[in-house]
Amino acid sequence: MVVTLKIFDTQSSSEKDLDTSDIIRVYLCGVTVYDESHVGHARTIIVFDTLRRFLESQGHKVNFVQNFTDVDDKIIDRAQKEGVPASEISQRYIGRYFEDFDKLNIIRAEHLPKATEHINQMLELVKSLVDKDFAYVSKNGVYFSVSKFKEYGKLSKKKTEELISGARVEVDETKHEPLDFALWKFSDQNPNWDSPWGKGRPGWHIECSAMSIKYLGENFEIHGGGNDLIFPHHENEIAQSESHTGKPFAKIWMHVGMVTMDNEKMAKSVGNIKIVKDSLNEWGPNVLRLFCLSGHYSKPIDYSEEPLKENLTKWRQVENCYYELLSAEGTGDTSEAEKLVSDTKQEFEDALNNNFSTSLGLGAFFKLVKEVNRLVATESLTESMSKIILPQLESMLDILGLKVQKMTESEITSIKDLINKRESLRKENKYEEADKIRQQISELGVTLVDHKSRTTWVKQEKIG
């Protein structure tokens, strides 16, 4: 039986089978690089990184593209405030982006295109739209004529009349109609580029159309982003792209829910942001990833102490499980382990195939962890079982993007020596000295676990 991954598609409001017959092409709207990334950005990127890891684990090839918006009013504002060129701001925050997201164990996308490096592709697209009469040149720039694209609103389920009566559209006399949006904005100010219509810079939406088509083609599998991008950004991308190509744009629109704080969207304008760097310092990458995957991607999650603490507890269980598997000894019957592994694998994959339900997938993952820890407590985990279980655990850790901290051979040797020393002291009832050694070991981030017959150890990530 061929198992298919179903993903909820915003446009058709239904789950659709992901086409896995060839390379899976995924475009994710990335960040505007004018400031630090916050946990909201992290969530979306973690979800897509995990999706990519899952698809690859299933033997599929993925071509993953994530853009940087590096030309934008906010960048220019910031540059003016600091009295530096806009490129300095965008380069600084692209650098900061990689610092944060490398730490979060995000696999870098195949392509990480920057808007400023694709001005020509954008201009070609604008030209095509002007030629096809979907766009017009006005005093302030080149605009897309929304009324020419009959299906406008099909993604966000908005009606153009209602949008206009909503009266939140900016009044601009130079546009033919209020909903028309800029493809190219005339500007003498830096940064700007020459165009057939006049010096200026691109509108926001055109970059994603141009870059996704360049790297993925005119019709690709998944286009994603936060659900706050549905309107107007993705709606406008559809209008531009489909007017240009005459073909359907993305096959599946996958949108990630917002991260909230006290049930309010995390956003710079609200002032309730938690930057990735600070969150990483407090909780580390593994806890933060677990947290971001603990709810369904389409729903909001609230960033607060309690669920993060819970995930820390769980992460400690994972570390414990992993190290016990590494140090398991003895041989014996493995049928129980085989069943555990095949059940877990099945449940884990079923969950992710079902609209990428990571919370259920994590349920399967933790079931395995708890079972191993239970076997350890009853002194019934053997090395032969571990050899069967460990690969499955590692595979899931890899898909989830989690990394248990490792130790070098020499560190391991010295810890083993210390454990032996402590053991002899304990046998002589010299507990005070034995505790000193335990303390010494704990300073290396290693916690000892005394079992009936022997002492095992766990390298714990330093958190908090």
Next chain:
RNA sequence: GGUGAGGUGGCAGAGUGGUUAUGCGUUCGCCUGCAGAGCGAACCUAUAUGGGUUCAAAUCCCAUCCUCACCUCCA
């Protein structure tokens, strides 16, 4: 106001008609030289509200209330 998504125990989070998962938490035990970690058991009489359909509803239908997001830049 429009559109969309939701409202399940202290918290997180499943379950789309038929013994109310599961995890965290709390309590009590076990284990231990002690501790940590781990294990076991118990607990919180949970399904927004009001109707309806049904032998049977968290699950289907209707109404109401509430929350969030989008409708302006936003992951």
